[in-house]
Amino acid sequence: MPIVNSDVAGVFEEIADLLEVQGANSFRVRAYRNAAHMLGELGTNIKSMIDRGADLDALPGIGPDLAGKISEVVRTGHCALLDELRTQLPPAVTELLKIPGIGAKRARALHQALGIGTLQDLHRAAEQGRLRTVQGIGPKIQQSILEATAIRLKAPRRYKLSLATQVGEALCLELSRVPGVLEVQVAGSLRRQRDTVGDLDMVAAVERDSPVMDRFVSAADGRHVLSKGRTRASVVLASGLQVDLRAVPRESFGAAWLYFTGSKAHNIALRQRAREAGLKLNEYGVFRGERRIAGDTEASVYLALGLPFIEPELREQLGEIDAALSHSLPALVQRSDLRGDLHAHTRESDGRESLEAMAAAARARGLEYLAVTDHSPRLALAHGLDAGRLAQQIDRIDALNARLDGIVLLKGIEVDILEDGRLDLPDAVLRRLDLVVGAIHHRFDLSRDKQTDRLLHAMDHPCFSILAHPTARLIDERPGCDFDLPRVIRKARERGCFLELNAHPARLDLNDIACRMAKDEGVLVSIASDAHSSVEFDNLRFGIGQARRGWLEPGDVLNTRSLGALRSLLSGTMDKPPPAQRVGAAVNVRTTAESVDPGTPSR
C-alpha cells in the first residue's frame, strides 16, 4: 500500500501523544505535532518528493531528525521511536487524550494509579466510581468522562475526508499503472463527499487476467488483508481505514461505479424505478430480460431509467430523483466558480506566512480577492490583534494593495464573539474594515438558549458580516455547539449578513444540511479556507464538496461574486455606504447581488 502523507502524520501524532503522556519536553512534542500538521496540509505527496530526491529539510518545521523519520516511515512503514514508545506505554493511551477533560497529565495519572490503558478501562473505572481516587478528579470530571467514553465506545470510527482523499488519490494513481486496468475511481461516501468516511470504496474497470487484485493487496501488510478474490478485495491500512476494491469488466463500469457510490437509499430508489419500467438494475448494468441495455457509463444507466445524470454529492435520496424528473436539478457550484476566499490568517496571529506570501499563493490559485482575517485579542494563544495592531495591519494592507497585481486583499478580522455576544474589538476599528468575520472560540458548552442569544446578539452588531464555522465543531474531537440554527439563519437573512462554510477538513462547518437550509432561506454562504498557510487554500475543495451536498449553486455562494458585487453585499453589513452606490439593507441578498452585478455566475 503506498504511504501517504497522512500515514506519516499519524505516526508523528502518536509519537507526540505518547511523549506528552510521558511528560517529555513540550517543545519537542510540539515539533512532532507541527510536523504532523504540516504533512496533513501539504499538497505534494511526500513519497514522490523522496522518490525524486527532494530535500525534506526544506519543509517548514522539518529538520534533519524529522526528515530522517519521514524517510524511515515511507521506506519501512515503521518508526523505531514509535515502536519503542509503544513498549513503554499502552498504545491505546492516546485514545484517552481524545476524551474532553483528559490531557497528558491525567492520562499519565490514570495509567499509573489505576492501570488504565484503553477507553474500555476508563469507561469501566468511571462506572465503578474509581476515577475519584485519582488526585484532581472529582465527581464532575468523572461524570463527564463516563458520558464521553460511552459515546465514543458506541460510535464506529470514521475518517476525515482529507485522509481518505489522500489514500484514494494515491491508490488510483498506483492501480491505474497496473497492466489491464482501464480505469480506476473512488466511489462510496468519499465520492459523495460526506464530511467523514467509514471506509474507502474503489472500482476498477479491468481486462481479463489483470493482476490488479494481487497488486492491490501485495503492498499491504499480509495480516491486514481481510479478503481477496478475483473481483473483490479488502485491506485495512495502518491508519485503520479499510479499503475495498471491486474489479469489473469495461462494459459494467458505469453500473458498478454507480452501485458502489451509493447511497444505499439512492440505489434502492433507482432499482425500484427500474423495476417499474420492467427493467432490472444491478452492479453489472441495466437489463431488459437477459439483455444488457446500459451500464458502461453512469450516464447510460440514468438515461435508461429516464433520468438525467445526477451528481454524486446529491445521491442521498433527499429529493434528487424528483428534481431530476422535473428537470430542476441544481447546477452545483464548482471550485472554479470561486473568485475569492474570505477567511485566512497571516503571521500576525497564528498563521505561518506573511501577507505577501498569502496574497501570492491565493493569486496562484486563481483567486481575485483574499480577505485577511487574523484573530482578535481574546485568542491570546494565537497572538490575536488588538485595536492598535489591527490598525497597523489595515495600513499595511492598503499599502500592499497599491503594489499588488492580479489580486486584492480585503481588510478583515476573525473577531471573537464573547460569551455575552459582544465582539472582541472596539467599533471604531471594526468600522475601518471591509468585513468582520465573527466566530466562537470558547464557551462551547452554553445552553441552547444562551448560545443562540449570544450568536443573535453578535449578528446584530452593525459591522457583523459573516458567521465563521458556526457550530465550532471539530470532527473527531469536539461536537458542535448547541443553538437554534433556523433562528440564526433567519437572523442572517434579516440582517443581510452571511454564514460561512469553513472548508477545513476538520471543520466542514456549516455542514451539508445547514447549507441547504441557508439556501432555502436565501442566505448566501461563504466557502472559506480558514488558511493558516498557503497550502491550505487547497482545502477549498472540501468546502466545495459540502456545498454541493447542500445543493448550492454558484448564485448561492457569496465568494463567487465579482469583487464589486461582493463589496456591495458586504457594505450592507458594514454600516456604511459602498464605494459606488448605496444599496439598501439586503433583505433578499440574492436579488441585490444580481442587480449589482449582471456578470454574477447564475447557472
Place this chain on the structure above:
DNA sequence: GCCGTTTTCGGCCCGACTGTTTTCAGTCG
C-alpha cells in the same frame, strides 16, 4: 526537535476557565 543567527544555544504561543481544592493544577483553544 526546529529555528535563527549570536554559527551554538536559547527561545519556542499564553490567558481563561473549570473543578478541585482551600491556593492551584490541568485542560483548552
